[in-house]
Amino acid sequence: MVAVFNKDLLSWYLITLKLRETVDQNLPKSGPSSPVHSIPALSQSATHPLTNGESHDNPNPDSNSNQDARQTVVEIEPVTNIIPSPISQTTSTEPHDSWITSIKQRLHEAGEIETKNPWTKLSIYRIPETLREGDEKSFVPQMVSIGPFHHGKEKLREMEQHKWRAMHRMLHRTGHEIDRYINAIRPLEEKVRSCYEGHVTMQSHELILCLVLDGTFVLELFRGATSRNGFTELGYSHHDPVFATRCAMHSIQRDMIMLENQIPLFVLDRLFAIQLDQKEHAGLVARLAICFFDPLMPTDEPLKRRDRARMESSIHKSINAMFDPLSEAGLHCLDVFRRSLLRNGPKPVPPPVWLRKWSRRNRPVADKRRQQFIHCVSELRDAGITCRRKITDKFWDISFESRGVLRIPRILIHDGTKSLFLNLIAFEQCHPDTANNMITSYVIFMDNLINTEEDVRYLHDQGIIEHWLGDDNEVAELFSRLCQEVVFDFNDSYLSHLSDHVNRYYRSRWNAWKASKHSGLETHFQPNNAAQGDDDEVLLGE
Template sequence: MVAVYNKELLSWYLITLKLREKLQNAETSDQPEQQQQARLQLPCEPLQVMVNGECRRPEEIQILQSPANPQESEWIISIKEKLERASNDDVAGSWTKISIYRIPHFLRDQGLGEEKEKAYVPQVVSIGPYHRGSHRLQSMERHKCRALHYMLKRKRQSIKLYLEAMQDLEDRARACYEGPLSLTSNEFVEMLVLDGCFILEFFRGYTEGFESLGYERNDPIFAMRGMMYSIRRDMMMIENQIPLFVLDKLILLQLGDQNQKSVVADLAIIFFDPLSPIDEPLTARQMTKLKSSLHSNTMAFHPLSDQAGLHCLDVFRRSLLRKGPEAVPRHWFRKWSRRNLVADHRRTQLIHCVTDLKESGIKFKKRKTDRFWDIKFKNGVFHIPRLLVHDGTKSLFLNLVAFEQSHLDCTNDITAYVVFMDNLIDSAQDVNYLHYCGILEHWLGNDAEVADMFNHLCREVVFDINDSYLAKVSEEVNRYYDHRWNAWRASLKHKYFYNPWAVISFLAAVFLLLLTGAQTFYSVFAYYEPPIEHKEGSFLPIF
């Protein structure tokens, strides 16, 4: 122990310690809280350990050091990122702009297997971004460049003009496709120019003649050859489209006429007319009007009326349904209502097959009209327009049905017709009878292939029975079918009145039956009422 004998020196020492303590407190007040805690750490209680400036028990340290919290934080961060991406995808109005869809998996995976896959996937040429880059379609890319070269040379224009025009439409065109696209801006613009000019060269070449556009007569692609059919079929697929406004802009740059708004639609109708299921093609008068619209300001037949077309498939669908039933566009709550919708194929039975309807007395007659969907039923007679089934009919109907299933702002008229024909046709016998009546004509191998095609067209298709233009016809047919007297009358006619000799035999049998009945009656009457015997000399009363 040190003794201090100078009291003044001791007092000055204490004053110095006080001042030093105040200065330290002033310095620590300006520093961060964590540094203050680090400097002013107090010793922990027994069985506690200092962790990050705080006293913790061993069990608390294990909880803090367990891997649950870091994983939970990463999990929450990933969910927030997903929600942020979903918010970006769900931009106001983004879904309403989509018009070119991918085939839903439930339609692609069901049905005819590899044959149905070929009906959805292009086999020769890719149009649009969905199948761009496919290895087996690369051979057609050089012909696209060749078509663009011929067009620029013929018009004496620069490629820069078309690229700049497509750059202005890039965002609008991207919004028409479903899902994100992997193409860069330059690749997407290049695709619009190449594919759009390729389509227009085919349209104009088919209408005006490829030789007039500068192509050789024996050109392997741009000529009236077998390749034309395969290209036409590929250009009708829902996944193989580009927006119609892109084609309108490109043809505007080629023709330079602001007034011709329906040129592309008219050219598309002419080009795709051979795929039509209508037995009678466009008449020469209709063809002349459509061709003249290319060089005139007057609008010929225009399937779009006052509505903007979406793409070539939509234009052709509207042309098939011209003057058709104007059904109200479907709404999402009607589309997914389980009360009205039918997804089970066993419950889509609107009417019975042809064989059953025949037995109930219903007749079938061909209706003379160019609208294959316009079916009528009156007084027990089906009036059905003639339908032509060829190699491209299956692909056409499948893509039209897929488009109606995907695009909510269009009617389901094609789907309703296909489902109706699916109900009518169950077997080769049904196809044979419709062919006998002149209603169905096909170029396939046999009647069984036609029946199998219709029986697979609408598998897994969601169809609203009440939202069909054929709902009233189906109701009238079922009411007639359920009436027993009609079935009895039909059975009588089928068994006893199928030819004149059968009629004579039936009448003779009826006559003999009447005679037998009369003989039996008089025999019974004579038994119960014997004749009256008269005595000799008696007179019978005279009346």
């Protein structure tokens, strides 16, 4: 027993007792073995007078002053565990173990993706931000969407009704039901999804309908462009707002050649084979695509009339007798168009092994100063090199003659050339299997040749450049814009060997000019970059 001679302690005890009662009311009833902490109660002798034989009550009501001076004696049992102790908190490893488990799960998923290697099937890419910056219209369709990337955009919905008209016209002409095409494309869904970069968010039925609807629209355009009587042969009116309007057709062609606006070629092959009630043949649609996109060719030497006639007539003949301008099956329309541009293209001549070993220029770089193929036209002319037109329909087929003549095929530049080249370059930048990056090489070579509008004017006078732009300065700016943010390996270019010859000739004539200058024969002209020769030797590997 403990005697407490303090009113404050008694007050705390009473508060504790009240707390005990509250806790007991909230806890469930427990058996004798329940570890419920007890709070001691007041003993029966909890109140005793301070003096012997004195009652707790004050018999003298007038003695209040003495009561204040007295202390109350309280006898209590030893107070232990007055307040129930909280549940013990041990350090748990559960959150840490869960975190480690989630990391291992992510690593397992990454390993499965690595094993499947889905990147080998990619062929339709999103344009990198570095290439699209400031030039959205060159990569984003303005009139018609093809495929899932731009499907459902507000400004492109007007063309949807014409896609449904094309579907209705095709079904009426063939006598088929729509189920036949839906069921034919459904098994290709996963293969189609693997062709697109990133996750295609469209639901299964939505994607299949998009492929059938867009694919049918594309095939109607292709067939109308290759038919002898045009779209009237397919049942369309002469006044049709889409299938009979040349202005609309040019805009549609420009949209359909964009990298983000493609559907896989094997989908078009499957749909076209059903329309013709034939077995599916790879490459059948590719020949139609070449004829359809022929107006976009960057040359005024169009597809030869004989080849075009053979291609058109082969549509209704056996596949074995068809004219085949392509060595391999294409991936989509942009790839087919690129292959047709580069048919029978040259293979690059690699530099010497010792040069690849010791030179840093064999690394892909984005620095434009490291993309210098050749001097500009004005500087080449100062060294005695002239540019002449080469008669060929292959705009990339550039050659150099030992007597100092650079032969360049004619190129036609119109309002769609910029978008065409940008998408071709973007495809070569994104797709690892575009051999030699020939379009990129050609554009960078031309950008090196053209520095000013005077260079453009000279090439125009020589019959090399024909353009429908505002002035010559726009052409110079066009080539400069095409080469921005482009990663390029000089060693892989088909023009690297030719550039070495041109620059070797340039330096020999340049040294002769410098010698004549020092001898006093030439004092009236000072070139702009007389100190650039040594840098070019390092850059071009001489």
